Amino acid sequence: MSAEGDRYVLSRKDVSRLLEQLHQRGYTVLAPRVHEAALVYGEIRSVEELPSGWTDRQEGGTYRLERRSDDALFGYNVGPDSWKKYLFPAHEKLWTARRTAEGFEVEESRKTGPRYAFLGVRACEIAAMHIQDRVFGGPYADPGYQARRTGALIIAVQCGQAGNTCFCVSMKTGPRVTQGFDLSLTELLDGNDHRFLLEVGSERGAEIAESLHLPVAPPKDVRAAGELLDRTAAAMGRTLRTDDLHELLLGSPEHPHWEEIAQRCLSCTNCTLACPTCFCSTTEEVPELDGTKVERWRRWDSCFTLGFTQLGKSSVRRSGASRYRQWLTHKLASWQDQFGSSGCVGCGRCITWCPVGIDLTVEVPVLRTGARSKSSEGTAKP
Amino acid sequence: MASEGASPVPASSGTGGPKDPYVPVPYRVVENSSETPDTVTLTLHPVGGTRVPSFLPGQFNMFYAFGIGEAAISMSGDPHVVGRLVHTVRAVGKVTTALTRLRPGDVAGIRGPYGHGWPLEVARGRDVVIVAGGLGLAPLRPLVYQILRNRDHFGRVEIVYGARTPSDLLYYGEIQEWRKRSDLRFQVTVDSADRSWYGDVGVVTSRLPDARFDPSRAIAFVCGPEIMMKFTAQALEARGLSDEAIWLSMERNMKCAFAQCGHCQFGPHFICRDGPVLPYTRIRRLMALREV
Ligand SMILES: Cc1cc2nc3c(=O)[nH]c(=O)nc-3n(C[C@H](O)[C@H](O)[C@H](O)COP(=O)(O)OP(=O)(O)OC[C@H]3O[C@@H](n4cnc5c(N)ncnc54)[C@H](O)[C@@H]3O)c2cc1C
Ligand code: SF4
Ligand code: SF4
Numbered sequence: 140m141s142a143e144g145d146r147y148v149l150s151r152k153d154v155s156r157l158l159e160q161l162h163q164r165g166y167t168v169l170a171p172r173v174h175e176a177a178l179v180y181g182e183i184r185s186v187e188e189l190p191s192g193w194t195d196r197q198e199g200g201t202y203r204l205e206r207r208s209d210d211a212l213f214g215y216n217v218g219p220d221s222w223k224k225y226l227f228p229a230h231e232k233l234w235t236a237r238r239t240a241e242g243f244e245v246e247e248s249r250k251t252g253p254r255y256a257f258l259g260v261r262a263c264e265i266a267a268m269h270i271q272d273r274v275f276g277g278p279y280a281d282p283g284y285q286a287r288r289t290g291a292l293i294i295a296v297q298c299g300q301a302g303n304t305c306f307c308v309s310m311k312t313g314p315r316v317t318q319g320f321d322l323s324l325t326e327l328l329d330g331n332d333h334r335f336l337l338e339v340g341s342e343r344g345a346e347i348a349e350s351l352h353l354p355v356a357p358p359k360d361v362r363a364a365g366e367l368l369d370r371t372a373a374a375m376g377r378t379l380r381t382d383d384l385h386e387l388l389l390g391s392p393e394h395p396h397w398e399e400i401a402q403r404c405l406s407c408t409n410c411t412l413a414c415p416t417c418f419c420s421t422t423e424e425v426p427e428l429d430g431t432k433v434e435r436w437r438r439w440d441s442c443f444t445l446g447f448t449q450l451g452k453s454s455v456r457r458s459g460a461s462r463y464r465q466w467l468t469h470k471l472a473s474w475q476d477q478f479g480s481s482g483c484v485g486c487g488r489c490i491t492w493c494p495v496g497i498d499l500t501v502e503v504p505v506l507r508t509g510a511r512s513k514s515s516e517g518t519a520k521p
Numbered sequence: 522m523a524s525e526g527a528s529p530v531p532a533s534s535g536t537g538g539p540k541d542p543y544v545p546v547p548y549r550v551v552e553n554s555s556e557t558p559d560t561v562t563l564t565l566h567p568v569g570g571t572r573v574p575s576f577l578p579g580q581f582n583m584f585y586a587f588g589i590g591e592a593a594i595s596m597s598g599d600p601h602v603v604g605r606l607v608h609t610v611r612a613v614g615k616v617t618t619a620l621t622r623l624r625p626g627d628v629a630g631i632r633g634p635y636g637h638g639w640p641l642e643v644a645r646g647r648d649v650v651i652v653a654g655g656l657g658l659a660p661l662r663p664l665v666y667q668i669l670r671n672r673d674h675f676g677r678v679e680i681v682y683g684a685r686t687p688s689d690l691l692y693y694g695e696i697q698e699w700r701k702r703s704d705l706r707f708q709v710t711v712d713s714a715d716r717s718w719y720g721d722v723g724v725v726t727s728r729l730p731d732a733r734f735d736p737s738r739a740i741a742f743v744c745g746p747e748i749m750m751k752f753t754a755q756a757l758e759a760r761g762l763s764d765e766a767i768w769l770s771m772e773r774n775m776k777c778a779f780a781q782c783g784h785c786q787f788g789p790h791f792i793c794r795d796g797p798v799l800p801y802t803r804i805r806r807l808m809a810l811r812e813v
Contacts, residue, residue, distance in 0.1 A: 233543045236587065242547045242568050242628025243587055249541055279542040279779035389788075392810050419783030422543070422776050426588040433588045435543065440776075440783070447784060449774050451613065461812030469786065476789035477780075 141345035144338070146361060147353035149324065151333040154212065155186045157294075158258075160350050166256035166292055169225060171218060176204055178218035180225075183258070190215065197304045197376075197487065200496030210333070213259055213326050216302035217486050221415035222257050222264055226287050227271060229412075229439045233283075233422070238431040252286030258294045260320065262313030263305075263484040265295060267415035269319060273478045274418045292343060295323035299367050303376035304487030306500060310381065312484040314371040316340075322348060325364035336364045377487060377500040384481070387506060388472035392464065396505045401459035403495050408441035410489035410497075411466065416482050419447070442466050467499060542779055545585045545630025546571055548606060550623045556691045560611040560656065561621045562597065566604065568628060573604055578663035579638025579770060579798045583778050584608060585630030586619035593775045593793070594620070595660035596634065600667060606631060609659040609691060635778040636797050639664045639742050639768060648676040648734040650762075652753050654683050654725055654745020658691050660770055660797075661744050665699070672704055676739075679732045680707045683725035683745070687711055687718045706733060725749065729756040736761030742798075744770040751808055754801050767801035787813060 149157065161168050162184075171178040173190050183189065192210040195218065196203040207214050232248040268288070275284040295316040298305075307313030316323050321344035325336040336356050339345045411417040421440040426433040440447060443462050448455035456462050474482030483499075490498045548565040555561050567573055576596050584594040598607025612618040623629055641664065649668060653661050668675055680699075684690045690709065699707045708728050710721040721728065725745070741762055743753050750769045757767055773785035773792040780791040788807045790796060807813050 233541065236630075238587070242549060243630075244547070245544050245630075247541045247544055274781060277780075279777075279781065281781065282541050392813070418781065420776065421782065421784070422591070424588065424590045430588060437543070442783065447774065450772065455773070456812045458812055465786070465813075473786070473789040477791070 141339050141349040143340060143342070143345065145345065145348065146339075146356040147337045147348060147351075148356050148360060149335040149337040149351070149353055151212075151335075153351065153353065154189075154335070156351055157347070158183070158186055160347050161256045161258075161292070164254075164347075166254050168256045168258055169222075170258040171213075171215070173204065177202060178204070178215055179220055180218070180222065180257075186212075189213075194300075195302065197302045197491040198496070199304065199490050199498045199501075200493055202491050209328055211299070211326055211328055213296045213324070214299065216298065216300070216305060217261055217264065217488060219413055219488065219492055221267065221413070221486075221488070222260065223267070223271065223415050223417075225255055225257070226268065226291070227275065227281075227284055227418065227420075231283060231437050233435045233437055235432065235434050247282075249283035249286070252283065252290050254290045254292075255287065256292040256294060258296075260293050260295045260316075261298055261486075262295070262316045263307045263310070263486040264415055265293065265316060265319040266307075266310075266312035266484040267486070268293075270416045270478065270480060270482065270484070271418060273480075274416075292347075293320045293322075293340075294344075295320040295340070297323060297325040297364065297368055298371050299326055299328075301371050301374040301376055302487055302491075304490040304498075305375055306377035306379050306485040306487065308372050308375045308485070309377070309379040309500075310481060310483055310485030315368050320344070325367060327360060327363055327367070329363065334360075336360050377485075377490070377498075379485070379500045379503060381481070383507075384471045384503070385475050387503070388468045391506045392468070394506050394509070396502065397460040397464045399505075400463050400497060400502055403497055404443075404459055404463050405494060406443045406445075406459050406462060407494060408443045409492045409494060411441040411443060412439060413488035413492040414470075415486060415488070416470075416484065417441070442469070467502070471499075471503070542632070543777070545583070545591070545632045547628050548631045550625055550627045550629065551605070552625060553621075553623060556609060556693075557611075557689050559613075559621070560609060560689075560691065562607060562609045562692075563620070563623060564598070565606045565608070565629065565631070567631075573606055574634060575603070576600055576634040576663075577638035578641065578667055579660050580634040580636050581660070581778075581797065582606070582608070582631050582633030582635065583775075584610070584616075584620055585632070586616055586623070587629065589619040590616045591630075591776075592616040592620065593635075593778060595770075595797075597659040597662050598666075600663050601670060609656070609662075611656050633778065635793055637795065637799075639770075639798050641667060644668075644740045644742075645674050646676065646738075648739035649678045650732060650734050650739055650741040650757070651678070651680040652725055652729070652741065652743045652745070652757075653681070654749040654753075655685065655689065656691070657744035657746070657749075657770070658682055661742060662692065664742060669705070677734055678705045679734050680705065681710070681725050681728045681732060682708070683710045683712070683728075683749075685712045687714050687720075708732075724752075726752045726756040729753070729760060732760070734760075739766060741767045742770075743767065747772070747808070754805070764802040764805055765800060768798055769801055769804070770797045771799055771804070772797065 320340040776782035785792040
C-alpha cells in the first residue's frame with residue numbers, strides 16, 4: 140500500500156504510463172505546452188506534447204523560449220498564464236434566465252465541474268491556489284470554483300532551476316513543494332538516466348502511484364532531489380524584503396514614487412491577468428435578441444481600468460498613480476488584513492509580462508526611501 | 522474582518538433556495554410610487570411563496586432588472602413588516618432607470634441581504650443623531666422605523682435631512698407626520714429653493730451646530746454623498762462627538778456584493794461585506810486621501 144510521503148522512481152518512459160492512468164480515471168490532463176513562443180497550459184493527450192528540451196529566459200518585460208542542452212520535460216519556470224484560468228475561468232456563464240408566465244426562472248449553470256489533472260504545478264502556484272481558496276470560500280463560496288478545485292488532481296513539479304524574475308524564497312512559497320499536492324515530481328537528469336523522484340502527497344495520489352508499480356526511491360535520489368532544490372533556492376533571480384511590507388505600503392499612500400511609476404505604467408492590465416492570485420471580476424448580462432432569454436456571465440476585471448471604480452458619472456480612481464497604488468497596496472498589504480496572507484507568491488509573472496518591465500521588487504525599495512520622513516526634499520530617488 | 526456594526530444575515534438563510542450566490546430570486550412588483558421626478562419607491566412580493574429574508578436597517582440587496590443588469594439598492598422599508606420588500610431607487614443610469622420603470626405585475630430579481638447595517642444595539646440609552654443627504658435617507662428610514670418602534674430605548678432623537686431642492690425630498694407625507702411628533706426633532710433643509718418653500722435653506726452641516734444632543738452620550742448615523750459625510754463627520758466632531766460614535770454608510774461600485782469581485786475595496790475594507798456602514802474612526806484616514 141502506498142501512503143503519503145512515500146517516494147518512488149518514475150523513469151522518463153513511465154511518464155506516459157502515468158498519463159494513461161490519469162486518462163483512464165477520466166481526468167482531463169492539463170500541462171505546459173509550447174504555444175505561440177511561450178509555455179502555456181493546455182490539454183495534453185500524450186507525453187510528446189510536453190515541452191521536452193525547452194527552457195524559458197525571463198526578465199522584466201522579456202520572455203524567450205530557448206533550447207536546452209538536454210531533453211528535460213520540466214526545465215523551465217512559469218509562463219504567462221496560470222492554473223487560475225481553469226479554476227476561475229476568464230469568462231464563465233453563471234446562469235440563464237428565461238421569461239415565463241410567472242415572470243422568469245433562473246437556471247444555474249455551475250453545478251458540476253470537469254475533472255482536471257494539473258501536471259507541472261509549481262510551489263508558488265500551489266500557494267496561489269491556497270490564496271484563491273480563501274477568496275472563493277466562506278459563506279458565499281463560489282460553487283464553480285469549489286467544484287473544479289476539489290475535483291482537481293495536483294501533480295506538482297519541484298523547480299530544478301529558478302527564473303530570473305522568481306522570488307518565491309522571499310515570499311516563503313517555494314521552491315520546495317511541501318503541501319497541497321497529490322503527487323510531486325522532481326526531475327533528475329544526471330548522466331543518461333533521465334528519471335523522476337515521485338512523491339505521494341495524498342490518498343488520491345497514493346492510489347495512482349500504486350497502480351504504476353514503481354520501484355521505491357533509493358536514498359541517493361532523495362538526496363539528489365533535496366540538493367537540486369537547495370540550488371534552486373540559492374539562485375532566485377529576485378528578492379523582496381517582506382517584514383515591513385504591511386506598514387510600508389499602508390504608510391506610503393502619498394509617496395511621490397506612485398506618480399513616477401504612473402509615468403511608465405500603461406494601465407494595460409497585463410500584470411493582473413497574469414497574476415495567479417488576482418481575483419477581480421465583473422458581471423455582464425447577455426440578452427437574446429427576442430428578449431425571452433438572458434445569460435449572466437462573469438469576466439475577469441482589473442483594478443487598472445478606469446471603469447472599475449465607476450460611481451455615478453465618474454470614477455474613484457481616475458489617475459494611473461492611484462490605480463497602481465491600489466494594486467500594489469492590495470497585493471502586498473491590505474491582502475494581509477483581508478485574507479491573512481500576502482497576495483503575492485513571488486512567481487514573477489507581473490514583472491516578465493509587464494510590457495514596460497515595471498518590477499515590484501524594484502519599486503518597493505524606492506517606497507522605503509522617505510516613507511517615514513515625509514520626503515521634505517521632494518521626489519524620492521533610489 | 523470583524524466589524525462592530527450590525528451583523529449580516531447570510532443570503533441563503535432567508536430564501537432557502539439557490540446555492541449559487543449569484544442567482545437572483547424573482548420578486549413581483551406590487552406598487553411603484555413616485556417620490557420625486559427621478560425617484561420611486563417599489564414594494565415587492567416574492568413570486569411563488571418564497572420567504573422574504575429578514576434584514577437589518579442599513580443592509581442592501583442586489584436588485585436585478587431582467588435583461589438589463591443589477592444594482593446595489595438599500596432596503597428602505599420597515600424591517601418589522603414581513604413578507605414584502607421596499608426599495609427606493611433613483612434613476613441615474615441603465616439599471617436604475619429600468620428599475621424605476623417597473624410597473625405593478627412586473628417581475629424583477631433580488632439577492633441579499635448583504636452587508637453590515639446600523640449598529641442599533643450600540644445606540645441603546647443614547648441620544649441619536651441621524652443625518653441624511655439626498656437619497657441617503659433611504660437606508661436610514663428603516664432605522665427611523667426601528668427607533669420609533671422602541672422609542673423609550675433611546676435618549677433624544679434628532680434627524681437632519683438635506684436635499685438639493687424641495688422637489689427632491691423623499692417620503693414627503695411621512696416626513697410631515699414625523700415633524701409633528703414631540704419625541705423627535707426632524708429638521709429639513711434644502712440647498713436652494715424658490716419662494717414657495719418656507720423651510721430652511723442651506724447645507725445639512727449648517728443645521729448641526731444647534732442640533733440638540735449630548736455629545737458625551739450621543740451616537741450619529743450618517744448617509745449621503747461622500748463629501749457631505751466627510752463634512753458632517755467634521756461638524757459632529759466640532760460639536761464634541763468622538764469619531765467612534767459616528768457611523769457612515771459608504772458607497773462603492775459593486776458587482777457581487779459578497780467580497781469576491783474586488784470592486785468595492787476601500788483600503789482593507791470590502792464595502793459590501795465589512796460595510797456599507799462603518800465607524801468613522803476606522804475610515805477617517807482613508808477618507809482624507811484622494812482616489813482610494
Ligand atoms: C451599498 C449601496 C447601497 C445603495 N443603495 C441605493 C438605493 O437605495 N437607491 C438607489 O437608487 N441607489 C442606491 N445605490 C446606488 C446604486 O447602486 C447605483 O446608482 C447603481 O448601481 C447605478 O447603476 P446604473 O446601471 O443605473 O448606472 P450606470 O451609470 O449605468 O452604471 C454604470 C456602472 O457603474 C456602477 N455605479 C454607478 N454608480 C454607482 C453607485 N452610486 N454605486 C455603486 N455603483 C455604481 C454600476 O455598478 C454600473 O456597473 C447604492 C449603492 C451602494 C453601493
Ligand atoms: S504580484 Fe506578481 S510576482 Fe506576485 S504573485 Fe502576482 S504575478 Fe506573481
Ligand atoms: S504595471 Fe505593467 S503590466 Fe501592470 S498595468 Fe502597468 S504597464 Fe501593464
